[in-house]
Amino acid sequence: MxxxxxxxxxxxxxxxxxxxxxxxxxxxxxxxxxxxxxxxxxxxxxxxxxxxxxxxxxxxxxxxxxxxEGMSSRESFKVMEDFIAGINHIPTHNKFIDAISRKKPFANFNHLLQYHPGLREEWFKYKLARGIEYVKDQIG
Incomplete structure (x- = not known):
């Protein structure tokens, strides 16, 4: 042992x-x-x-x-949706909803983040925090 x-x-x-x-x-x-x-x-x-x-x-x-193992694309999409749900500025929120509603949602989301540097930084922190929680859930 x-x-x-x-x-x-x-x-x-x-x-x-x-x-x-x-x-x-x-x-x-x-x-x-x-x-x-x-x-x-x-x-x-x-x-x-x-x-x-x-x-x-x-x-x-x-x-x-x-x-x-990493998140499935479905789980990653949910993280992205949860992040967007926290965007309080309605026009920006709606732009992101529209971006992930079309084909290639991940590419659209990342492209749109380029125009919102503050949100981009928040996204990286949020995604890492969710990733850490995901890892903790896998610890057996």
Whole structure:
């Protein structure tokens, strides 16, 4: 039986950030370290060769790791909707609602954020906070 190191808030934040970048994260319970590699579903066709050592290490010791996966697109969309619900300036709120109601809602949302630097900063903080909560929900 291996001792399990508690996942620190710093590691939880790192995991949330890596998941947001399309990675799958693996927390090594005995050492308290983290490994990650691209999520094939979010990064199709990535080159596994440079990551073979990490992938093999995780596969060979899978029981020692806690796996963390990113949000589904449905869950990410809900985070975006929740953020928009908090925009109090009605014309801006309506622009964002319209942006995510069309094809390519994520691209439209991110494009519109370029014109609202204050909201853009709020979005990054909000998205990270929600990502951290999502990671905490996965801790088993």
């Amino acid at each position: 291996h001792l399990v190191k508690e996942i620190t808030p710093e590691i939880i934040k790192d995991i949330a950030e890596m998941l947001d970048m399309g990675m799958i994260c693996f927390y090594h319970k005995p050492t308290g370290t983290m490994d990650y590699y691209p999520d094939e579903m979010k990064n199709p066709g990535y080159d596994e060769e440079p990551l073979a050592e990490i992938i093999d290490k995780i596969d060979e010791n899978y029981g020692e790791y806690q796996r963390f």
